[in-house]
Amino acid sequence: MSRLPADFVLKNLSRRGFLQGVGATGALVIAASWGLPEAFAADAVKKYGGDAMPHGLIDDPKVYVSIATDGTVTVICNRSEMGQGVRTSLSLVVADELDADWAHVRVQQAPGDEVRYGNQDTDGSRSMRHWFEPMRRCGASVRAMLEQAAAEQWKVPLGECRAQLHKVIHQPSGRALGYGELAVAAGALAVPARDTLRLKQPSEFRYIGKEGVKAIDGADIVNGRAVYGADVHFDGMLYATIARPQVYGGKVKSFDASAALKVPGVIKVLEIESRPLPSEFQPLGGVAVVASNTWAAIKGREALSIVWDDGVNASYNSIDYRKDLEAAAQQPGKVVRNTGTLDQAMSDADSTLEAAYYLPHLAQSPMEPMVAIARFDKGQCEAWAPSQAPQVTRERVAERLGLPFDNVTINVTLLGGGFGRKSKPDFVVEAAILAKEFPGKAVRVQWTREDDIHNAYFHTVSAEYLKAGLNKDGLPSAWLHRTVAPSITALFAPGMNHEAAFELGMGFTNMAYAIPNVRLENPEAAAHTRVGWYRSVSNIPHGFAIQSFVDELAHKAGQDPLQYQLKLLGPDRQIDPKTLSDEWNYGESPERYPIDTARLRGVLETAAKAAGWGRTLPKGRGLGLAVHYSFVTYVAAVIEVEVKDDGTLIVHKADIAVDCGPQINPERIRSQFEGACVMGLGNAVLGEISFKDGKVQQDNFHMYEVARMSLAPKVVAVHLVTPQGEVPLGGVGEPGVPPIAPALCNAIFAATGKRIRSLPVRYQLQGWQETKA
Amino acid sequence: MITLKLNGQDHQLDVTEDMPLLWAIRDVAGYNGTKFGCGMGLCGACTIHIDGAPARSCITPIGAVKGQAVSTIDNLHTDPIGQVVQQAWLDSAVAQCGYCQGGQIMSATALLKTNPNPSDEQIEEAMVGNICRCGTYNRIKTAIRQASTHLQGAKA
Numbered sequence: 003m004s005r006l007p008a009d010f011v012l013k014n015l016s017r018r019g020f021l022q023g024v025g026a027t028g029a030l031v032i033a034a035s036w037g038l039p040e041a042f043a044a045d046a047v048k049k050y051g052g053d054a055m056p057h058g059l060i061d062d063p064k065v066y067v068s069i070a071t072d073g074t075v076t077v078i079c080n081r082s083e084m085g086q087g088v089r090t091s092l093s094l095v096v097a098d099e100l101d102a103d104w105a106h107v108r109v110q111q112a113p114g115d116e117v118r119y120g121n122q123d124t125d126g127s128r129s130m131r132h133w134f135e136p137m138r139r140c141g142a143s144v145r146a147m148l149e150q151a152a153a154e155q156w157k158v159p160l161g162e163c164r165a166q167l168h169k170v171i172h173q174p175s176g177r178a179l180g181y182g183e184l185a186v187a188a189g190a191l192a193v194p195a196r197d198t199l200r201l202k203q204p205s206e207f208r209y210i211g212k213e214g215v216k217a218i219d220g221a222d223i224v225n226g227r228a229v230y231g232a233d234v235h236f237d238g239m240l241y242a243t244i245a246r247p248q249v250y251g252g253k254v255k256s257f258d259a260s261a262a263l264k265v266p267g268v269i270k271v272l273e274i275e276s277r278p279l280p281s282e283f284q285p286l287g288g289v290a291v292v293a294s295n296t297w298a299a300i301k302g303r304e305a306l307s308i309v310w311d312d313g314v315n316a317s318y319n320s321i322d323y324r325k326d327l328e329a330a331a332q333q334p335g336k337v338v339r340n341t342g343t344l345d346q347a348m349s350d351a352d353s354t355l356e357a358a359y360y361l362p363h364l365a366q367s368p369m370e371p372m373v374a375i376a377r378f379d380k381g382q383c384e385a386w387a388p389s390q391a392p393q394v395t396r397e398r399v400a401e402r403l404g405l406p407f408d409n410v411t412i413n414v415t416l417l418g419g420g421f422g423r424k425s426k427p428d429f430v431v432e433a434a435i436l437a438k439e440f441p442g443k444a445v446r447v448q449w450t451r452e453d454d455i456h457n458a459y460f461h462t463v464s465a466e467y468l469k470a471g472l473n474k475d476g477l478p479s480a481w482l483h484r485t486v487a488p489s490i491t492a493l494f495a496p497g498m499n500h501e502a503a504f505e506l507g508m509g510f511t512n513m514a515y516a517i518p519n520v521r522l523e524n525p526e527a528a529a530h531t532r533v534g535w536y537r538s539v540s541n542i543p544h545g546f547a548i549q550s551f552v553d554e555l556a557h558k559a560g561q562d563p564l565q566y567q568l569k570l571l572g573p574d575r576q577i578d579p580k581t582l583s584d585e586w587n588y589g590e591s592p593e594r595y596p597i598d599t600a601r602l603r604g605v606l607e608t609a610a611k612a613a614g615w616g617r618t619l620p621k622g623r624g625l626g627l628a629v630h631y632s633f634v635t636y637v638a639a640v641i642e643v644e645v646k647d648d649g650t651l652i653v654h655k656a657d658i659a660v661d662c663g664p665q666i667n668p669e670r671i672r673s674q675f676e677g678a679c680v681m682g683l684g685n686a687v688l689g690e691i692s693f694k695d696g697k698v699q700q701d702n703f704h705m706y707e708v709a710r711m712s713l714a715p716k717v718v719a720v721h722l723v724t725p726q727g728e729v730p731l732g733g734v735g736e737p738g739v740p741p742i743a744p745a746l747c748n749a750i751f752a753a754t755g756k757r758i759r760s761l762p763v764r765y766q767l768q769g770w771q772e773t774k775a
Numbered sequence: 776m777i778t779l780k781l782n783g784q785d786h787q788l789d790v791t792e793d794m795p796l797l798w799a800i801r802d803v804a805g806y807n808g809t810k811f812g813c814g815m816g817l818c819g820a821c822t823i824h825i826d827g828a829p830a831r832s833c834i835t836p837i838g839a840v841k842g843q844a845v846s847t848i849d850n851l852h853t854d855p856i857g858q859v860v861q862q863a864w865l866d867s868a869v870a871q872c873g874y875c876q877g878g879q880i881m882s883a884t885a886l887l888k889t890n891p892n893p894s895d896e897q898i899e900e901a902m903v904g905n906i907c908r909c910g911t912y913n914r915i916k917t918a919i920r921q922a923s924t925h926l927q928g929a930k931a
Binding site for chain 2: 083084085086087217219220221223224225226227228229230232233235241266295296297300367368369370371416417418419420421448450451452669673674676677678679680681684702703704708709710711712714715716717718
């Protein structure tokens, strides 16, 4: 068993200590961490959850927790903060098990170092569900060490000492020692073995599952002091913008920098090499303008004259591509799930219904455009960036600069939104490439909003085709669904024309309705741009198509959509996702995380009840319902919409019911679902990225519109459902998005009789009353 | 050299007159609370006050504000109404990522200064130019109503 060194104590730890790296805690590193031996031992067994992620889980308190003599508890946060509240939520778990006073807890952001900190990819709605238990153990370990230190100091039996709100109390005598007073002695003790730890009973929780925990970064945010990517500043820093190829795979043929160099403040113009396709996470290349301030870099770039070779994707055109996708959706494709005898059931059906849906590309467009600062000196590169994936970033920077991995440091700032875009390190690699040209100087690469919209890793574009064979009772005996969409995997290898298991597993293969004959197909689609992860990913098209189609089936059957949904779910049962041909299951164990139709029913009934489902509404108003399982969480939404005479929408209310298992920070859970609802409405009503001649046609927020206050529901109510029995944690950040668009469009149908099958809704409702008449 | 009256102090800045205030404030004067979001006055992340009125610093050249008092979120805690708005933001736990919230708070403060008791429609009208990609609009409305109630109470 390893021992903590005496300098367990940290003095004067700055909240912004990360700007100097985390040298302050470096002394705490001791050879072994609990995660590693297991990682090697368990090779033969399939791993799930956090254990299956690169570098797995680490629960060594020496890595994550320190206590200063003044009692300040510092928790290292290994995940990136992008608004989901992870710095607060992970820390409150440690603080709870440690029985610390929240007012004396600080958070320090970990740099990219997965060997030390375990997996740091902040994506997939995984941070709390993977790190809840390890962080509990960290807190409980330190609590035990403090109790032991007190017992030794008082020379009393350990069992008489109890940690309680930042003090250890000797229960018989009432004597107390503060955590700060015990820090040095506790730091000299051995870390207790994992199986000796006493974790709190839920009834003992002080912060976990409770309301009113103050957000770690709240005060800094409202005072403008919170440090995001572009807020890292060095004296003498250089500022760069980059003219990137507008067509995926394009490159610079030639350029003239003479006018750019005349712009006051412009220092240098240089080319960044484009890599061959597929581009993976590498920068797109282009021409960089380096200047003494951002404005000069922007003006300098405008003055560049560049001749581009647009390359193989110069004919990518969204209007034509849509036709290709829709044609492919009418033809048989690769079968990814086949239950029963679909063709027979379809021809035996009493009636059939078919429908086709289309959803365009989207850009994540977090409010903070991509930005990164890098400094290169003496064979070392240090960068500061709002990154969702600092380890991957470190690997790519090392690779691109030809440096040993250990010579690269990636510091993580707060993220001004991420939504999947900032998992890609391309913008940080750009800064590193430029920094290498100016040794000793910090270089900031600032993307403009136009850069962000033109060069996102776009949400896929898809055509969805569904056909149901119906019994006399209106319920389907046969279900055919084809999804056609370019795959994220096309980033990594040529010829990747099918959706991967992780994309199909997002609400397509794992469709859980009780239908005897099901065939799911995935025809080919080639990618002509960078397709990437966008909050909730392929759940967006799959959820929209399925939930819209179920509503269509209910209306065809003349049945209430809620009652129809409940019938379609069938009897309550737990489904092994493997039996639905989904081997992925969000990386989670199928035994621990079966699909539980009772929980789907639970959220449906909760949302419907809260919304007053079935009530009569004034003309032009409607209620719409949708339910979707994603990121091992169950969500239903009921939306009440009013369609004005001119086709504009007013969303009066959204009732969102969520069963994400145990709730660690309920307030932040509700905020995530409120936000996901607004983002989902923006996706549904406004969002569209389109291409012409290989180039994105939208430039800024006037053309790529996102939800503003006017589109937000007048009331949004999130109802957290407490599941029956013991279930593990579900995801929170993403699963709120998928049910929103179909719930809205189902509400529009209820209000107007007009079925929206193609997103965004935008102007489709203009003149809806005339069409109806 | 251009003299900028920023957050109650005169700053001598060596910049061209066409430089948007946003970049002068951030890159040159060194105040980081004002954020870059779009560069076209479309998102409101860069909202500041010029003589108390809200303005988009990304499209306001520094040469256009000579002699005018510019203030940013960094200094809002010195403003009594600003303080009330900031506290309301904390009480309603508005922020998610927080990047746009400085601009949101500046817009909200400017609204409440001219209209201490805005209707829901007036709130929406004043705030529709501020985008929050995290979707915190409902809590923004709640916070503005709370601040408004507080200000009404203080006046009574």
